Amino acid sequence: MYPEELKYSKEHEWVRMNGNIAEVGVTVFAQESLGDVVFVDLPEEGSDVEQFAKFGEIESVKAVSDLFSPVGGKIVEVNSAATDAPEVVNEEPYGSGWLIKVELTDTAQLDELMDAATYQATLE
């Protein structure tokens, strides 16, 4: 449910590091709480986002929720598969349902995030 290699925010987003590029998505808890995801609104590639700032919106049939970026930097890629077919966020939240890739300004930001066990403990 909460892969060990990822870092987590209290707003239920995850981060996967590849060099200095952070891949960002929402957790299983988030997608299960939302229910069927039917709409994802993401920013333009090339725009900047600050750590913990809003970067988009995600909607299910019944609910609207803001997306907050667990890391800050330049958004180098957005996942058009998620905006075109939002159900991928329910189906593969840690895989093809990722949302944005951020080029990190400062890797020390990662210290502000939780490991899987700590995140999971916040859900109980």
Place this chain on the structure above:
Amino acid sequence: MGIEEKLLSDEAQSTTEQLKKTVLHATHVESNAKLVPFGGWDMPVQYPDGIIAEVKAVRNSAGIFDVSHMGRLIFEGPGAETILSSITSANVPALKSGRGKYNFICNGSGGIIDDAMVYRTDEEKFLLVINAGNTDEDMEWITPHLAARTDFTMSVITDETAMIAIQGPTALEIVDSLTNGEASKIRRFRIGSADVAGIPATLARTGYTGEDGFEIVVPSEQAVKLWKALRDAGAKECGLGARDVLRLEAGLPLHGNDLTSDTNPFEAGFGRFAYYEAPNCIAGFALQQLAEKEPERLLVGFKMIGRGIPRAGLNIHSSGDDSVSESNRIGVVTSGTHSPTVDAGIGMGYVERKYAATGTKLVIDVRGRPVEAEIVDMPFYKRG
């Protein structure tokens, strides 16, 4: 993410008061339903397969809904017809035995306190079904008007009975199989009695989804047995989330959203259900006056053209300007969702009359993002 604080609709309103539970509550928990407060009741909003799967089941086969939270009143006696004529907008004397009619309970200004179904189950006996969340307001409104008469009795049967709706293209076949074919003798908008899976039941051939089906009233203690019999016969368990999508796709209004005490039946486009000629109808004079003038605003259905989902409370603006502002605001969204059946954002809202024609382009202010929409004829979905 900020899920908890941003969940939409009154279903998510937190409440400190004790929530009521229907007799099927434990069955919903067993089925791992997600429960939410609704109209003072702890109700299933969805089951594990999710709202979209539930909507599809009702459109393609059949779904069951626990609607036991809805208020159920029996009016009986020689004066029952007269009293119902005075408190509802139905032409009750013209309602034949075994038939039902959609109607409004309106205040003295013609504002809609509630929408309801009235059924004549026998010559001098009626069933009135009202919304769960409005039961207290309805009773407060109705009760003083009852005191003047003694030739009828009113009994609230909400607790002693349960109500289960089965809806969808295979609903009739399922209920027929459990009633030895008795169900299909009850035609659309009619009501009758039969044993369903051996349980004595009242069956109304009505619903709130745009599909064929029944709303079945049984004694409380038999409700779990009926629920399981319908489920075993192939109907999928569905929650309030799916019910809200289905009714919106079918162009059916929801009281509290599309209808309120500040709106009247004519601006909502349901003047045909506002009969005001009964001599003793309390709202009769107000309704007649409203019927004789053009409403300033009208309830319309619209479909999103741009990317976005309409939600209740969002502002509607006229199209053609560069930006949305107070000066081009023409109305407000009262219901909205993503429709899995139409595969688009759909909604209802009130707009100024001159903007209410089919085909008119609108702009919905989706939390700061202007998104184009177009007025379309309702229903959004019609069964084939």
